[in-house]
Amino acid sequence: MTRRTLARALPLTPAVVLLLLFLAGPIAYCAYIAFTDLQLTGQAESSFVGLENFRTAFGDEGFRNAVWLTLVFTVVSSLVGQNTLGLALASLMQRASKPVRTLTGGIVITAWVLPEVVAGFLLYAFFRREGTLNAVLDALHLPRQNWLFTLPILAVSFANVWRGTAFSMLVYSAALQEIPREVTEAAQVDGAGGWRRLWHITLPMIRRSIGTNLMLNTLQTLSVFGLIWVMTRGGPGDRSQTLPLFMYEQAFQNSMIGYGTAVALLLLLVGALFSVLYLRLLRTEV
Amino acid sequence: MARTRVTRPASRRVSPRISRRISRRAAADVCLLVVAAAFCLPLAWVVLSSVDPRADLTVKAPDGLTLGNFEAILTADVTFRPLLNSLLLCGGGTALAVVCAVLAAYPLSRFQSRLNRPFLLTILFATGLPITAVMVPVYALFVQVDLIDTPQGTVLFFAASQLPFAIWLMKNFMDGVPKELEEAAWTDGASTWQSLLRIVLPLMGPGVAVVTVFSFVTMWGNFFVPFMLLLTPDRMPASVSINEFFGNRGMVAYGQLAAFSVVYSTPVILLYVLIARRLGGGFALGGAVKG
Incomplete structure (x- = not known):
């Protein structure tokens, strides 16, 4: 009996070994060095410092700034931007004519498929002082701005909306197609207007997709590094330095691996929390 | 739509409903096209600049076509x-x-x-x-x-x-x-x-x-x-x-x-x-x- 079970579990081995060595291992190691004063160079051995790194973090102006910016970045780009725009596009696409639907879907998905760094460059060019956005604003006789300097966190948030909306659009398109036509038609016959149908029928019927989408968007947004790195390097100063960039700067530019890892551990915990919420959400669905 | 026509032969009732559907479709099309254009601007920049001998950071028609950038x-x-x-x-x-x-x-x-x-x-x-x-x-x-x-x-x-x-x-x-x-x-x-x-x-x-x-x-x-x-x-x-x-x-x-x-x-x-x-x-x- 046990022998058969073992034989059956055998194909799992390569995957489990890889996951343990390269994913679980680093996470465990992360939890360990977050409590040490490990440094990048010069120091032969590190010593256990308890909660010192976390105490430093919560007293650190730079850390609090990064937490705040991560919050702004996540709320603006994921919760509000990608989610709302994705839903709007999906529901407009249900009504639009086929060529327009295909064209829009193609363009939005292209932005999603592009490599992260390329997306960063494109949006960098778009938001630069001599870039496309200001040219458009000029043409409309609106005031121009040096976006990457005056509102860097907003610029990178919009960049993330540009890059990530396709995912929400795909999730919501699939969800909207599952709403039976009779339901919306019945509401229409009863005289419910567009907004009321959205609020009382569509949104309640796709609420699980909304939950799933919000979780996945948030998790993805929490780990954005390349896009911001390419566009602003976290600057000017630290005005677009979200937690992943702060973590990188502490660990490598300031050579404090222990401190950087403590920040990483906090990020990981937030991610784990969202991941557990996501599991709960799926569990009710299955 | 065919059913509407059968059940309501009075043409004055049919046309507003159909035309409303058409105008809703047109409105959706316009909205989508605006979003598509906004999403397209950065993409257009990279494509146009790649064949532009004097590319800068703004979307514009290239100053002549060149494959020089690719050659380089x-x-x-x-x-x-x-x-x-x-x-x-x-x-x-x-x-x-x-x-x-x-x-x-x-x-x-x-x-x-x-x-x-x-x-x-x-x-x-x-x-x-x-x-x-x-x-x-x-x-x-x-x-x-x-x-x-x-x-x-x-x-x-x-x-x-x-x-x-x-x-x-x-x-x-x-x-x-x-x-x-x-x-x-x-x-x-x-x-x-x-x-x-x-x-x-x-x-x-x-x-x-x-x-x-x-x-x-x-x-x-x-x-x-x-x-x-x-x-x-x-x-x-x-x-x-x-x-x-x-x-x-x-x-x-x-x-x-x-x-x-x-x-x-x-x-x-x-x-x-x-x-x-x-x-x-x-x-x-x-x-x-x-x-």
């Missing part, structure tokens, strides 16, 4: 070596992840066990973890075990980071292959391996293709992993080497940067089109992600 970058140092590095790293990582995922998905999909559910929940939990956050400890670990700055180390980490999602998708696709076919093969004396290779895999070709393409595209675009784990410039994939255009060369050659972006992005766009078509529209991934 299509050299071993600038383009071919980084792309080859990308291909080897991402190809290796994808192959490893897909093979491991197929093997792991088989028992999860085919055999009942008390451990399946906790295992799958752990896998699903791992898909949500921000990989960015583990990169600092991975770096520290790789330094200690001498995997830092090696292609194999990067391949192994790529594979591991993609594995949770690959296993999850693969298991769902495998569940779609009816078990009866295999049971018939088992009674004919086929081993587990034979039924996996000869029966299950051929039937889930599209599923394997989706996992393969999705893993490859994700790795191809990944910046942070090779940025952290590789140090020697000659070993860098395109996602990292593209920064050379920017930081280190002082003046930025925007036309060349755009041309490189086009060359580097084209493969993944083509791959995406390939699977999107095969699965009838781009909605399959969204559906698969939903579980």
Whole structure:
């Protein structure tokens, strides 16, 4: 009996070994060095410092700034931007004519498929002082701005909306197609207007997709590094330095691996929390 | 619409309703086109600049067409070596992840066990973890075990980071292959391996293709992993080497940067089109992600 079970579990081995060595291992190691004063160079051995790194973090102006910016970045780009725009596009696409639907879907998905760094460059060019956005604003006789300097966190948030909306659009398109036509038609016959149908029928019927989408968007947004790195390097100063960039700067530019890892551990915990919420959400669905 | 016409022959009632439907469609079209235009501007910049001899940061009609930008970058140092590095790293990582995922998905999909559910929940939990956050400890670990700055180390980490999602998708696709076919093969004396290779895999070709393409595209675009784990410039994939255009060369050659972006992005766009078509529209991934 046990022998058969073992034989059956055998194909799992390569995957489990890889996951343990390269994913679980680093996470465990992360939890360990977050409590040490490990440094990048010069120091032969590190010593256990308890909660010192976390105490430093919560007293650190730079850390609090990064937490705040991560919050702004996540709320603006994921919760509000990608989610709302994705839903709007999906529901407009249900009504639009086929060529327009295909064209829009193609363009939005292209932005999603592009490599992260390329997306960063494109949006960098778009938001630069001599870039496309200001040219458009000029043409409309609106005031121009040096976006990457005056509102860097907003610029990178919009960049993330540009890059990530396709995912929400795909999730919501699939969800909207599952709403039976009779339901919306019945509401229409009863005289419910567009907004009321959205609020009382569509949104309640796709609420699980909304939950799933919000979780996945948030998790993805929490780990954005390349896009911001390419566009602003976290600057000017630290005005677009979200937690992943702060973590990188502490660990490598300031050579404090222990401190950087403590920040990483906090990020990981937030991610784990969202991941557990996501599991709960799926569990009710299955 | 035909029914409306039959039940309400009075033409004055029909036309407003139809015209309202048409005007709603037109309104939706206009809204979508505005969004599409906004999304298109950055894309237009990269395409136009790549053939513009005097490219800058604004979208504009090129000052004449040139292939000079492409000629300038299509050299071993600038383009071919980084792309080859990308291909080897991402190809290796994808192959490893897909093979491991197929093997792991088989028992999860085919055999009942008390451990399946906790295992799958752990896998699903791992898909949500921000990989960015583990990169600092991975770096520290790789330094200690001498995997830092090696292609194999990067391949192994790529594979591991993609594995949770690959296993999850693969298991769902495998569940779609009816078990009866295999049971018939088992009674004919086929081993587990034979039924996996000869029966299950051929039937889930599209599923394997989706996992393969999705893993490859994700790795191809990944910046942070090779940025952290590789140090020697000659070993860098395109996602990292593209920064050379920017930081280190002082003046930025925007036309060349755009041309490189086009060359580097084209493969993944083509791959995406390939699977999107095969699965009838781009909605399959969204559906698969939903579980």
